[in-house]
Amino acid sequence: MRSGATTTSGAPAPSTCTFGACAPSSATRNRSSAPCATWGTASTCTKKTTNGFPTLLLSLTPLSYTDAASAARVHHLATAAQHVDGYAPLNEQALFDLAAGTRDVWIATADVDGVALDTALLVLGGGQLDLVVHPDHRRQGVATAILSQVLDGQGSNGAEAQKTEAVTEPGKAEPVKTEPGKTAPVKIEPVSTAWAHGDHPGARALANRYQFEAARTLLQMRLRLAAAAPASTPQNEVQPGAAPRAAPGVTIGAFHPGSDDAAWVELNALVFAEHAEQGALTLTDLADRQHESWFEADDFLIMRDDSGRMIGYNWLKIEQDLGEIYVIGVHPRAAGQGLGRTLMQAGLARLRERGCTNAALYVEADSLGPVHLYRSLGFTDFTVDVQYLRSTDRRTG
Numbered sequence: 001m002r003s004g005a006t007t008t009s010g011a012p013a014p015s016t017c018t019f020g021a022c023a024p025s026s027a028t029r030n031r032s033s034a035p036c037a038t039w040g041t042a043s044t045c046t047k048k049t050t051n052g053f054p055t056l057l058l059s060l061t062p063l064s065y066t067d068a069a070s071a072a073r074v075h076h077l078a079t080a081a082q083h084v085d086g087y088a089p090l091n092e093q094a095l096f097d098l099a100a101g102t103r104d105v106w107i108a109t110a111d112v113d114g115v116a117l118d119t120a121l122l123v124l125g126g127g128q129l130d131l132v133v134h135p136d137h138r139r140q141g142v143a144t145a146i147l148s149q150v151l152d153g154q155g156s157n158g159a160e161a162q163k164t165e166a167v168t169e170p171g172k173a174e175p176v177k178t179e180p181g182k183t184a185p186v187k188i189e190p191v192s193t194a195w196a197h198g199d200h201p202g203a204r205a206l207a208n209r210y211q212f213e214a215a216r217t218l219l220q221m222r223l224r225l226a227a228a229a230p231a232s233t234p235q236n237e238v239q240p241g242a243a244p245r246a247a248p249g250v251t252i253g254a255f256h257p258g259s260d261d262a263a264w265v266e267l268n269a270l271v272f273a274e275h276a277e278q279g280a281l282t283l284t285d286l287a288d289r290q291h292e293s294w295f296e297a298d299d300f301l302i303m304r305d306d307s308g309r310m311i312g313y314n315w316l317k318i319e320q321d322l323g324e325i326y327v328i329g330v331h332p333r334a335a336g337q338g339l340g341r342t343l344m345q346a347g348l349a350r351l352r353e354r355g356c357t358n359a360a361l362y363v364e365a366d367s368l369g370p371v372h373l374y375r376s377l378g379f380t381d382f383t384v385d386v387q388y389l390r391s392t393d394r395r396t397g
Contacts, residue, residue, distance in 0.1 A: 060108050193215075
């Protein structure tokens, strides 16, 4: 087993389009309001009807994520989506990118009875796209209206946004009318990848509509730490959350910030040599994560051989009662010795010690060895995320 096959919320892949924004919600929706999508700057919207149905008039406006008020709007909308869906619509890497200024965020607002309401947010940059629609404004054509501006007619030089209207028609999931209007002075670079968090049927429909094909599947697996080990676990193996047996000549201790940084970056690059995002983490990336509020050096477990050389790690991320196996890896030359299982057991024991009731991890669905290990420890699938790829030769326009 190459334990490094587990990806993390820090860098599971390019943060891309959350087509799941069209997932149905139990939230009450105001279907009598009007909505237009005017790309670029905010505009005054008036109530209209199309074929007798109210038209949702949207305005897309760029935000500065470094501005506290703007960042609060982003987090408020994302939190509303997570509350309904049960999973975050933006992964950690997207937020890092916004903070670093390598990607841009736009907010879509709708004029509802004279009040501007935030209906969706759009994160663009690096060929990646995240789209999150507020639960109160789903199934009203918002996602389709926005995606049509970003994706329809995109060529190698990107697209320019135009005025769009989303038509609200009861019983229709995505009724949209696009009305060409004045082009805003905003260039959108080509979008090539898109994530569907939760793999909702609506997400698959949008992916198909905009010529995306599933390219990658990421599992989020979870384990209730209070649960007994699965019946298939041999009696001589450690129960989930129990203290692990130390392998001969191997020790597990805490990460030492400053002195362990370079060695960890080097080892991580070896472990994830075939993983473009995780394997590319730098000292700067590591430092950024060490400044996160959740970081604790004692939760960053380091495995060393009898010479003191770092040969493995299990980095834990603990937030409230949920403990995540943030990233785990074993040196390729030390693979096949059961060290990945030992690190997993040590990590689960640490999570129990810290009061966590649930453990979580992310792993590529086609990483059969790691998936088998996690299932043997009692982990089960929690959510499924699919990354879609948009081929140049399949783009329309």
